[in-house]
Every structure is written in C-alpha cells, then in structure tokens.
Amino acid sequence: MALAALLAAGCGAVTVPDRPDPYAFEEQQTGIVFHWPADRLPVRYWVDPAAGPVAGYIARGLEAWEEQFLYGEFRAVPVTDSSEADVVVRVVGATPADVPLTNDPPIFACGGVTRYDAPDAANRFPRPPVVELSWDSGYSEVDVANCLFRVAVHEVGHSLGILAHSPDEFDLMNANPRVAAPSVRDRATAEALYHTVPTVLPPERPR
Amino acid sequence: MITPSPGAGVSLPLSTRRRSGLPLLGVVTLLGAGAVAASPASAQVGVQVGLVVSSNLVSDSIVDRFSVRANPALALGVTGETRLDRYRVGAALTVSRSDLIGREPQGEFTVTRLTIWHPSVYLRQPLRPWLSGEARLGLMIYSPSVRAGTLFRDGTPVHPAVGLGLRVERRLGQALALGFAGHYDLHRFSTPRLRAEGFTGQTYVHRVSALFSLRRIPVGERATP
Secondary structure, eight states, X not given: OHHHHHHHTTOOOOBOOOOOXXXXXXXXXXXXXXXOOGGGOSEEEEEOGGGTTHHHHHHHHHHHHHTTOSBOOOOEEEESOGGGOSEXXXXXXXXXXXXXXXXXXXXXXXXXXXXXXXXXXXXXOSSOOEEEEEEOTTSOHHHHHHHHHHHHHHHHHHHTTOOSOBSOTTSTTBSSOOOSSOOHHHHHHHHHXXXXXXXXXXXXXXX | OOOSXXXXXXEOOTTOOOOOOHHHXXXXXXXXXXXXXXXXXXXXXXXXXXXXXXXOSEEEEESEEEEEEEOOEEEEEEEEEEEETTEEEEEEEEEEEEEEEEEETTEEEEEEEEEEEEEEEEEEEEEETTEEEEEEEEXXXXXXXXXXXXXXXXXXXXXXXXXXXXXXXXXXTTTEEEEEEEXXXXXXXXXXXXXXXXXXXXXXXXXXXXXXXXXXXXXXXXXXX
C-alpha cells in the first residue's frame, strides 16, 4: 500500500514540451522532402582519406546531429570502404592542416556543398549524396580548421535531409554558419523532417 | 547544379520538379535469497516463459501525435519461494526483450531494442488447491541497446513497480507442477532525457503478462495433493 501511494504521489498528467517552429526543410526549388528511412539506419559515411582532419569533423558532426533526436530517428556510422557509402565526403584541393580548433570568432575561410542528383523515374536518388568541402589558402590554418569544422557539421545537416537553409543567422543551417552546433530550431527542424513523409527515396544500398 | 550560398549549401538540379535503483535491486535480491534459504525443506524453484505486453511509455507530438511503446515481448523468468505460515513468499526475476516502437499516422519507427529486467518479491496465497493469488513488489530496470540519440541518452531508468497475479497449477507426477500465471503490474516511467527536454509528469505504464511455469515441488509437500 505504501508503495502504491508512492506511485501515485506527485504523478500528474504528462505534458509534452513546446518545441520551436521549424524552418523549411524541403528543397526550395523542387519541393523535394528527403530523409533516411528507418530501414537504412545507420547511414554509412565515407570520408576520403585525403580529407585529413575533416574525417574527425564529420564524426563529431554526426554525433552532434544524432544527439538532437529523441527517438533514434537518425543514426550514422563511418565506413572505410567507399563502395559501402551512403554518403561520400571529400575535400576539394589540398589536405587541410590538422590543428586544434579554437573558439575564435567565425571567419569564412572555407565553403561546402552537398550534391544530390536528380531523382530517377522511381523517385529515388540514383547516387549517394556527395559532400564537398573547400578551403581558402589565404587564411590562417586555425581559421581554416574552425571554418571547415562548422561547415562540415552544417553539411551533415544537408546530408541527413535538411535541403534548405535557415533564415536565422544563429542557426547552424544558416547559409553562412557562424555556430558549430545545431540550435533548438535546427533540432526542431530535423525532428519535424524525420516525422514527415519523404517524397524521394535514397539510392539503393550499395552491396 | 546550384550552390545556394557562397559559404555552405546544398545543390539539386534545377530540372527536378518531382516532388538509481540498484541498491533496491540488491534489497530485492537479498530478500528473495533469504526467503528461499530460510526454509530449505520447503524451498522450491521454478522457471517461467511467456508473453508480456505493455502500454505506452511516451506520448509525443512532432508534426502529428504519436506514441512509443515496447512491442509484445517474450518473457523468461526464474522464481524461488518458500512457505511462510499459510502463505508463500518468493523472489522472481523476469526479463523481456523486444523493440521499442514509435507509432504515428505515417508509419512505425524503431527507437531501440529494449530489455526490461523485473526483479520482484511476492506473497502468494492459495485460494484453491489449484489456484493461488499473489501480490508483488519489484523494480523495472530498462536496458536499451542504443542510448545515443534516444530518450535514454542521459540515463536508463529504474522504477518501482507493484503487481497482482493469479496462478493455476497442475501437478506433473510427484516432483513437478505445471502452471499458468496471469500478472498485471504498474509502474511510472520517465527518463532524465525526457525531463531535460521539458516533459513533465510521468507515464503510468501497465503491463500484462501470461506465463507458463514449471516448478519443483519440495520433498515435504509431495505426499500432499
């Protein structure tokens, strides 16, 4: 009886938290909605060995994005065989220097893009998305490293399916990311995306 | 190809138009072991196998409302009990394992594989020669296979649980009894991550299990039908 009372004590109705409104996650010109389906998890990321420290940035980015979810909607693992990759990551040009990251103000010393091919007749992307990072040799090594880290985490957001940019400059998914971690609006957007029916399927899984 | 920003972006072809309760666990274990050890002459052990179904662990709303609950699970258990006056006291450990599933209008998703350990102590009273009722106190120990990116990220919960049950038994010869037990138990559920995310209150989780049991009849009781 005492335990029953304990069970009852302080047990009010469960309330669901208010979440921020998500920004648009669909590709703005085509309206494509994409995310990795549950039967494709964990998503397999291959990073070109020539990318040097970027492999570590991608790994940290994957961890940061995974942690945004409450119900295991997105999981990813690095793979060493490019033929097994669901997502390919490359650096354009020379291997960047592997220097410690700092909290210096953001310098836009690099760029990035995540490329998806047009869906095929079956409404499926024909090839794995490719993340390409580039950097400018006119900046210091630490500015380049900080920038590549921010942009790598940003591009992971695109590769998991956020195909648009946030209008808020304090969101990681802003077109020019100033922060290196997903914000609460980035989180709300990723969550909303993974609870929305996609319009396009991922490529067939490589054998 | 388009590159929406000079800094970072995503490109799609323009042509595309398609759319802690571990100390408590120790207490439970010691109580059970003590109960069995107290009277070896009447102590008996048994095994159980069956099915357990559970109500929702979480209800949430992201785009649409959805619920998260464990799939019906195979349950395995061991029991040990001894006679105490006209009652029997015992300890049980049941483990069940199944997928934790989210169900929303557009489909289902798997959160993680979930193992639930349920150690308990119980008091059982014979109601008929073939029927007994029991009351149970125990713990629900959640052990997910994946914690990162789930509601278990910041810790796995251990919750006290109460339960009631009925058991019918039929002897198989002198030394064994085959039984069927129906149990109901109740506990509250939340996790540190859910609380950190702003969920308030806790969910009452109801579980119903149906278990076949096989137990050894103590030597002292074998002559008495």
